[in-house]
Amino acid sequence: MANRARIGVLISGRGSNMAAMIYAAKASDCPFEIVVVIANDPEAGGLKLAAAEGAPVVALDHRGMKRAEFDAYLHAELTAARCDYVVLAGYMRLLSDGFVDKWAGRMVNIHPSLLPKYKGLDTHQRAIDSGDRVSGCSVHVVTAELDAGEVLGQTEVAILPDDTADTLADRILIAEHQLYSRTLANFVTRNVRPDALLDQVRDLALALPEVEEKTSHGSPGFFVTGGKFFAYFSYNHHHDGVTGLLVKASGVEEQAMLIEQNPDLYYRPAYLGPSGWIGIRLDAGENDWSDISDWLKKSWLKSAPKRLTKLMSVAAQF
Template structure:
């Protein structure tokens, strides 16, 4: 089985990156490090990764808007063929577009027992609160800071007279033990999100590309138009759905009348003949989804591509 390709984002020395890197050298590890990237080209962790034969990328974020810089990092991750992302001391708030683009495929390690002490100064806060333990947590990255589902934790006792520095040093040891194990278990679980399933099928089509558009993951043809959107609670509709092109409002109305639990008229795109297909009604018919993606792609793709597909269909 091919190993997952992990991109690691750092800002400094990258000690958790190093823990992931050396764990990846074990033969049964399910991931390999494909890229180490930093928002500081002088980050010491980049030098270590390069010395270990890992591809690196470093660029300062200063003077750039968050989404603009994140788009650069996103491009580098995808160019390296990354399938998953691990944040390892990456001291940057991420843009919503970046988080959405790596939904369910990006993890972070945080130095507290979440949900306690999100944000900074975690050890100091734990000591001041009189807690018996500090620790660290690995969690999926979501739009809210340090708020994603927790995948694993390690507890570290707080000793009498504990200083912030001494607690931080022991928690760091726990982080180096926890992070590689949890990342490996997470990747081994192999459970694809609904977005992953849609993405795999959409990007398998000729010259298909992915781009965040209007708050949703969109799929378009290079040199052509968008042919699909993946939406989650878009404009508060409470639905997870795939939006694709129907032949027009007549077919749209027919589909909704025939199966109103599956199809719906999406806001904004509905008047243009797009149809919504619900993906949150139990088991998804992925053959149906694939057929709709193929059909919608043909309506959006330039003629130079559809001609080749039409010829292939004759054989």
């Protein structure tokens, strides 16, 4: 698969989740590749496995080093490997805030509980002691606050009557191996996958006053109750391979100016173009969702009844 996301994996021990990712990445349709495996313990068993499977490995001994100093070396190795994302797979060393900031939104971890329950350690015993019927695992974005980032995926695992912390941990580990690679694949394609892009557009559009969604001309469309359509989500609609958002510009003059200034982002929609609509490409990779939100608001204002636009104008003054 072309243009696969480059993943750096951090481990401290046997690296069983790392191994699951290495094997997942061997599939031709996997959207990521493992470009480096780094351990903070030179004796970590996962290093031998990764090397045997052809993954580049780096051993950095953290002993005797201050956290920020060690994390600077860690960051340098990940940068040298041109990593797009960092995956924590049994990495047992706390990360400095500075390191987390550098990889904000691009670092994920797997935790053996159904977050937000049981952050931190001893998760299996805590779930058993609480009388829970299910436990499980969660993949989440790493933030400075422990186990508090956005949850990207979860798998429930039943707690059996005779479970101990060890027997429950063994089954949850199987679930982790299944969940982590699948969730990572979804995460690294969220900026190009049509269903994920539509979800983000939908959230922004439906947050505007009195907006409803309806399929129109074969595409998901958004309109103001009692008003007109102000946005369409277009996916390969004219067999052009383009995923984009169609909104109202001020007219064909603005449309032409935008396309001339940035032809990689803006385009003239086939049917709505003559009416002054503008197409915004969403499939180029990183999207400016703040700008997209502004476009949706401007297009909404052009379509909403006066009673709503007056209320919006009043609200904007406060």
